[in-house]
Every structure is written in structure tokens, then in C-alpha cells.
Amino acid sequence: MQNSYSDAYKAAGVDVTAGYKAVELMKAHVARTMTSGVLGGIGGFGGLFEMDLTGMPHPVLCAGTDGVGTKLKLAFLMDKHDTVGIDCVAMCVNDIICCGAKPLLFLDYIACGKNVPEKIATIVSGVAEGCVQAGCALTGGETAEMPGFYPEEEYDLAGFSVGAVDRSKILDPGRVEAGDALVAIASSGVHSNGFSLVRKVFDVEKGGLSQHHDELGMTLGEALLTPTKIYVKPVLAVMEELTVKSVSHITGGGFYENIPRALPNGKRAKIERAAVEVLPIFDLIQKTGGIPEHDMFNTFNMGVGMILAVGREDADRAVAILNAHGERAKVIGQIENGEKGIELC
Known part of the structure; x- marks a missing residue:
């Protein structure tokens, strides 16, 4: 050259x-x-x-x-x-x-x-x-x-x-049945979605990214730039041992858009709100922006980066495999019969 x-x-x-x-x-x-x-x-x-x-x-x-x-x-x-x-x-x-x-x-x-x-x-x-x-x-x-x-x-x-x-x-959402468990894997933060709203809420162009927040344990900028969690190896490990019926990547559109993409018609996801471990960064976004909870769950991952649908009998084992790979996983809901969508209760 x-x-x-x-x-x-x-x-x-x-x-x-x-x-x-x-x-x-x-x-x-x-x-x-x-x-x-x-x-x-x-x-x-x-x-x-x-x-x-x-x-x-x-x-x-x-x-x-x-x-x-x-x-x-x-x-x-x-x-x-x-x-x-x-x-x-x-x-x-x-x-x-x-x-x-x-x-x-x-x-x-x-x-x-x-x-x-x-x-x-x-x-x-x-x-x-x-x-x-x-x-x-x-x-x-x-x-x-x-x-x-x-x-x-x-x-x-x-x-x-x-x-x-x-x-x-190939994963087929058509295999999802009523009674299946929904296993959530924790996110690392906001990941890479909803930042037009984040930037508006904090008006970042005017400063504030260097401000330390005790509830975050770091500056606002550090929390927001935390990179998206990559779930490939732990999720593949679960697939090698168990039957995973479908997987939802919780990206733009949050829970309300992404979970139904991994469901068949006639099945809905019932999510236990109390089981969702909302990360402090989302509490700060909601409080600062005065954003309704529905909009938060319809925009952000809220602390859940991925959800696996597995048979109820495989749920505990799936959680154990994910946790053994360094993830924070837990059951946050189940599949029920009904119009395709989610119910946050």
C-alpha cells in the first residue's frame, strides 16, 4: 500500500x-x-x-x-x-x-x-x-x-x-403450551434501546453524564454506556441440555412487543410484576421523566434481557444452568391460554 x-x-x-x-x-x-x-x-x-x-x-x-x-x-x-x-x-x-x-x-x-x-x-x-x-x-x-x-x-x-x-x-414458538414457565435472564442495563427517550429525559447534551448517583454506584454516563449483555453461550448451554421452546430478546418495544413474538396464537404470557427485578437505572429514568409504568415496560428491558419459554418441569434446571454460567436467572411467569399478548400483574 x-x-x-x-x-x-x-x-x-x-x-x-x-x-x-x-x-x-x-x-x-x-x-x-x-x-x-x-x-x-x-x-x-x-x-x-x-x-x-x-x-x-x-x-x-x-x-x-x-x-x-x-x-x-x-x-x-x-x-x-x-x-x-x-x-x-x-x-x-x-x-x-x-x-x-x-x-x-x-x-x-x-x-x-x-x-x-x-x-x-x-x-x-x-x-x-x-x-x-x-x-x-x-x-x-x-x-x-x-x-x-x-x-x-x-x-x-x-x-x-x-x-x-x-x-x-430451530426454535418454534408453535410448541409453546399453557403451563410452560418463563425464565428471565437479567440485563446489564438499558442495553441499546430506548436511547432517544433516555437522552430526552436526562437532556444529556446539556451535561449531567458525569454526575455520580449513589443508587447506581457510578456516574449516569457510566451506567448508560454499560454494554449490552451477550447471552449466546449460556443460552446455548441450556439448549444443549433441555428443550427450549422459544426465546424472546427484550429489545426496543420492551415486554409488550417482544414477548408475543415468541408466542403462538391463542397463548399469552402472564408476568409477575413483583418477580421482575427492575434495575436502579430504570427507576431513575421513570422518576426523572415522570414516565408511566406501562410506557417503561413498552420501551425498555426493565432489567430482563432475555426470556426462555420451557416446560414447567425444566424450569429449575434451566435457571441452574444459567446461574452456573454467571447469569442471574429466575422464573418470572408462565404461559396461559388466551389472546396472544402479555399480562403484567
């Missing part, structure tokens, strides 16, 4: 040499994610991955894509960029496991106003950490310098993941 430069392009705001430096700086982070299926390294026109289909007589690919959303605004304000990559990976791989699939690979896309190599590499370090937590490989990505489209200090971050599952093991 030593002869690849363009003074004219640089004068227009795009420095191709900065892109090459960013790739060099991120290589060590990407190397952490390499799995046995990866063929070659980064820098080519595509990422090659050889699938291990052992135990999959009828393999099916499952893909998911997402971004970090306006949570990035807090990263800009705090000038902290090493964790938003975890959010990006989490939002994709947590969706994939709702189908019963194991994530295999991930690719990211970073669009920025100005390519600062060290900053891009820091962002990618978070992506790599997310991939390590999910057990998938970062097989490539793209950094696009777009002067005049983004402010110099800002960027957008998105990605997608591809996983695989044997067709016989």
Missing part, C-alpha cells in the same frame, strides 16, 4: 492512508476472534469461513443485523468508544440465538466524518470483545470516511452476523 495515496482525495476530506493505518491498528483485536473456521485474514474483498457441520444433518443459516442507535451520542459526549462495539455485536447475536442458531461470524460497518485510525481501532476493539463473548469470528468489515455527511467527530456503527442451526433444532 506504500504507493497508494491521493493528495486530491485528501484535499476533499478523505485520507486513504488513515484507512490503512486503522486496519493495521485493529489487526491485533481481530486476531482475538479467530476461530477454526476462518480462512485467511482481514484485508481481502470478502471474509471466508469454512463451516463445521458436525451434528447438523440439515444445516440452516440464520442471519441478523442491527446497529447501536442513538446510544452512540453518549459515546461522543463522553469520548468513550471501546464498548459500543460490544453493543453492536450483542444486538445481532442475541437475535440469532432466538432461532436456536449458534453465531459463526460477524462483520461491522463504520461510517465516519473523519477517519482517526486510533479511534476506529478502539471501536473495533469493542467489536472484537463482543465476538469473543459470542464465540464467533470477526471476518471483516468496512470503514467509510464520509466528510460532509457526518460531523468529523461522529460516526455510525452497524453490523451483521451469520449463524447456523440444524433444521430439527
